[in-house]
Amino acid sequence: MKYTLKEDKIIINCLDDFNISDILECGQVFRYKKINEFEYEVFSKDKKALVKQNNIENNAIIYTNDVEYFKNYFDLDTDYNKIKLNLKKYNLKFLNDAINKFGGIRILNQDIFETFISFVISSNNNIKRIQSIIEKLCEKFGSKINDYYAFPTFKQLINANENDFREIGLGYRTKYFIKIFQQLKENDLNNLYFSNEKDIKKQLLSFCGIGNKVADCIMLFGYKKSTSFPVDVWIQRMYNEYFDKDEKDREIISTKLVEKFGNLSGYAQQYLFHYIRVNKTLL
């Protein structure tokens, strides 16, 4: 990926593997604001970036006061051209179609705590409402920075009570959060960063409100484990349509897809997830 780092911006010199709309709207992240199809604001932890994409000049510019952070956030040193070529070797028409249409997706390197909290909220919920809840969470508990709110820190959330959580619309997940923050007092999520997949998943599954699918999302989006293949309702429908119409056990589906795609699993999952959700008539 060709890019240039300046003091206050990153210039993406080619859009073959970068499309800001697809990157942000493919369901991996919830904190962004669409200005128009080619201009987005994106928020991570206490940081913010403005991304302007220019399809005519074939470039994009990421404006930020922390270029190192967003260089890593947008995963700019990973070769997505190579990933897509390797995925195309599987010769699966619907996967190739997904890649051809949404080849500008990149898997963001998101903060672990923020990813953890966000995907607990995601369970049995829809993306629009997840975004709304997370926005209220930031406004209620996060630090105000200029014209926006940071994602709250563990310390800012640890003393929240049931009412605080219910007010922002967490509903029945409120009791998950009460338990989770007790568990987090004795558990530093960042300590798991250099552990292997099995150990991380085992730890994640020990939290209340985290099952296989949410754990896989945290592994993929927070711990950068591309051998994770999260299976939600949409991936299950895709699997039932293109692989095995009778398999209903999502954990088994995930296991079989990881056996197939190995360390390309997370990338394949994201191209497919976005493709089928945008084009529901395929199912």
Add this chain to the structure above:
DNA sequence: GCCCAGGGATGCG
């Protein structure tokens, strides 16, 4: 009013 959403916990056999 019903169905669904990037599911998970709980209880029952």
Add this chain to the structure above:
DNA sequence: CGCATCCATGGG
């Protein structure tokens, strides 16, 4: 173990 049921909330 597998399976059914319940869970808050808002949009379609």
